[in-house]
Amino acid sequence: MTKTDAQQDVLRARLAELPEDFAYFADVYESDLRPVLEAREAERKNALDSAKKNSVIGIAIVAIAAVIGFGVIKVGAVGIIGIIIGFIVAGWGYPKVNEIAKQTKEFLITPIAERLGLSYNSGASLKAEELLIQSRELKVVPGWDRKEVSDEFVGERNGVPFEFFEAHLEEKRTTRTSNGRTQTTWVTVFRGQCWVIEAPKTFHGTTRVSRDSGWFNALGAIGNRFSRAKLEDPVFEKAFEVYTTDQVESRYLLTPDVMETFLELERQFKGGKFRATFDGNRIYAAIEGGDLFEGGGMFSRIDDPERVGDLLTDIATVFHLVDVLGKK
Known part of the structure; x- marks a missing residue:
């Protein structure tokens, strides 16, 4: 051979x-x-x-x-x-x-993304910045004092428009030491992946999903308009905290296959605290996890087909959530 x-x-x-x-x-x-x-x-x-x-x-x-x-x-x-x-x-x-490795990453991703009908930006466009702010307003990601947005993909998957990007969000914290001096540190409050998926219909209400209700409480996401959703499947009801302004719509949105996809993403990202908000005509989702689309470092062979395999696997992961939520 x-x-x-x-x-x-x-x-x-x-x-x-x-x-x-x-x-x-x-x-x-x-x-x-x-x-x-x-x-x-x-x-x-x-x-x-x-x-x-x-x-x-x-x-x-x-x-x-x-x-x-x-x-x-x-x-x-x-x-x-x-x-x-x-x-x-x-x-x-x-x-x-390192520069050769960085150039190779972009060389690999760009043509593959184009063949899949996507545009790729190693940094982030103004649109991605706006969507990140919207994600914060909808309590999908926390607030930040410093941010880095990268690996932006824009396009459609089976006719469903979406945008994906990775974000690293940090909060500035100042403490006073025992001798009276102030000490400033930067603390990571979110590092992971973000999706914004165009929904095939406009939602009547707002539905928020998280593995941990403490996430909503911490961000003040549970207001008087929201009530705990009553899901049809008790297994998923135990797995996720769901709050909504429209009980009927939430049950229509959160079918067992959707919830299983949420759990599957968490398993893939080793407990990444998945959360999502269905609002207006969009679905905002985020999960905490390591960087995707890295494809090896400077000490691994550039022509190794495993690099291409890893990249395509990462893109398939991005597509999977779009495929499931785009059915609605």
């Missing part, structure tokens, strides 16, 4: 676990992605080899500077300067490797 055949087998095995409309990406990888990735892999390897050589030289400079500066001539300043130079040399070259 050739290397190419082995790569194809690896990717086809990954694609077999994804929706059927992902299957053709094995051919896309072979015809469009692999040739360019192999060239990028050669660049990464050369840059990494150069960075490793610099590391060896830098470590040698540190050792020699320490011996001469502190042992032979006993001039500490000489030793310190030499050590600093050594560390600079040791780290020289790794920024280039």
Whole structure:
């Protein structure tokens, strides 16, 4: 079996676990992605080899500077300067490797997203910023003092318009120490994924879903207009806290397959505190979890088909929630 055949087998095995409309990406990888990735892999390897050589030289400079500066001539300043130079040399070259890895991520995601009818932005558009603010107003994410929004996807899935992005939200906290000084720290209050899905109909009321009612209480999300929803399935009623302004509509929205999808996402993200709000003509959802769409680091091969498999798996995860909620 050739290397190419082995790569194809690896990717086809990954694609077999994804929706059927992902299957053709094995051919896309072979015809469009692999040739360019192999060239990028050669660049990464050369840059990494150069960075490793610099590391060896830098470590040698540190050792020699320490011996001469502190042992032979006993001039500490000489030793310190030499050590600093050594560390600079040791780290020289790794920024280039990181840049190649970053460029490769965008190179991979952009054409794959386009084939799926999506536009990709490694940062975030003004629209994503606006949707994040709306998500905060609807108590899907907490407030923040500092934010970072990334990996934005915009498009449609089976005719359902949606937007997806990742967000890292931090709160500034100031405390006073025992000696009377103030100390400022930044605390992460949310790191995860956000969806805004266009609903096929306008909702009459507002329905909020969370695994923990404490989340609503903390954000002041349970007002006088809301009452605890009475779901048809007691299993899901135990799993989620649901508050609504329209009891009939909430039961129509939160069918067992929808709730099972919510639970499935939590399992996938290892207990990610899923929450969602159905309001107006949109569904706002968020889950706490690690970053998606990373596809390996600078020490892993760029042309590894597992990178493509990981990326497609992440996109399929995004699509799954849209597929389920878009049925309504």
